[in-house]
Amino acid sequence: MESSRIDVLGIGNAIVDVLVRINDDFLTDRDLAKGSMQLIDADRALALYGAIGGATEVSGGSAANTVVGVSALGGAATYIGKVGDDELGRFFAKDLRAAGVAFHTRPTTDGAPTARSFVLVSPDAQRTMCTFLGASVGIEPDDVIEADVAAARVVYLEGYLWDAPRACATFARAAALARQHCRRVAFTLSDPFCVARHREDFLRLVREDVDILFANEAEITALYQVDDFDHALQRVRGHCDIAALTRSERGSVVLSRAEVHMIDAHPAGAVVDTTGAGDLYAGGFLAGLTAGRDLGTCGRLGSLAAGEVIGHLGARPAADLAALAAPLLRP
């Protein structure tokens, strides 16, 4: 195996989050299913901009949040994703680099604006997302740099990516290069609606290409079309080397062929905004895995990182994750 100067190479939709606190009526008035992510077009995005009051713009994107978590925990992280050649795109790149993540993907040149996701945070801390994909869907196979894959212990891809027209080819190139260089492929199912949009593809990926799978309960039961978590668990075992399945306040389960771990949710204070919980769980987990930690510790790192991010608005860590994680990593 070649040397790995990258612990985690994340590939996903590069998105700036527009955070808005709303009440439940805002969702019902617009027929938005609480907790889901739905795609919107440019017109709908403009209409939403008009309807909201004060908003906060922060860099987001699922896999980008994950690699920021990896970096915060001391891992070397690189990101591949497509922004527009605009102010928001430069903002996104600056934030990533400030978080210690390498980011070199060229912006689109077709004038498409940087993607934005309206993250509508309800009083109960649930988040509902309306995403205008803009420039992010311009990602294509050539954006996956062979040297990056060759240098990465884990190549991490988000299911959301599948909403881009050239995602399939991009994913295929990343997976093929990973195989060729003996690198591991990690994948998150992202969202139950995303699973519904691409179920056949995701099933094939999980069976054939994915070494490490991340999913929450709604996503994994949607993938296997079963109504019970345990039935999904039986299906996923044997499909991937490692599956890390999250269940919100019920914690998570980490399965490998030989092991099973049940990880408690990290005791958090008040839950303010659940955006990024799954992203940071994956970030903590992969930071542990690429540092050679045992699977139980990986799960606890994931739980800790997720517990931190739900305690404040926004999907990137606000506290010093490495300091929080230190007690877990004592010999």
Add this chain to the structure above:
Amino acid sequence: MESSRIDVLGIGNAIVDVLVRINDDFLTDRDLAKGSMQLIDADRALALYGAIGGATEVSGGSAANTVVGVSALGGAATYIGKVGDDELGRFFAKDLRAAGVAFHTRPTTDGAPTARSFVLVSPDAQRTMCTFLGASVGIEPDDVIEADVAAARVVYLEGYLWDAPRACATFARAAALARQHCRRVAFTLSDPFCVARHREDFLRLVREDVDILFANEAEITALYQVDDFDHALQRVRGHCDIAALTRSERGSVVLSRAEVHMIDAHPAGAVVDTTGAGDLYAGGFLAGLTAGRDLGTCGRLGSLAAGEVIGHLGARPAADLAALAAPLLRP
């Protein structure tokens, strides 16, 4: 293997429950740790009788509750336990037989009264037990009938039994006969305080004699002296063929060498009295196992039986468990 006319042979302390609804002050005034079981002597039992108002007497005993659950789900069950030669003892025997459980153990002849447990039910449905063991501790090796063990698919013993002076010898005889007749030994840790009283013995049993282990989170972490459920899980794997670990409203985990199942708690209405939840979980599980069901179904049967019993006062099923379970058992 010989034919099995008994599915589950339960061995335990034969106890009549004295159910009393109390408020939390009743516990704090008497220094009773909520949720625990503590042993009391005859004088303390008399004092408690004096302090309580209206009480309901119902047949109880952990393993007895379990075999009643087995019988309610259509399994053939037999019980071994020691009552006194008194009114309460005859009441206990009548209830067991009415529930379809075979019961032939001779009462004590030394005048010791039938054991009773004051089950103090708090407004939050937690129960605290004060048990006067009386005649129940008179159990001895000769009470274990070889023909019963030879005829039983599973011999089920409760940890509480260990508070009887001849328990060790009784358990040893039951386990030896089970081995000799190729029968499986199941064991419940019963209570974290009981684990604390007999930890070294229980560790040895779990390693050497027990095929199927039942424990809740407090008990299994007490057994291995770890502060985290996942660490206990790693320790118990490999010690027993099957471990069924319950976590109250978080459901249960069923582990075998090859399988893992995560079972949700059964959706119940209001929780009225948690007495017997663990007993009935074991009853449902063993009814499934001895009927040849897969481990996931066994766990779901346990969860269902536990969910029923916490919905009313008392530790024996009030509803028709077999009817409730029918949807789980459809092909």
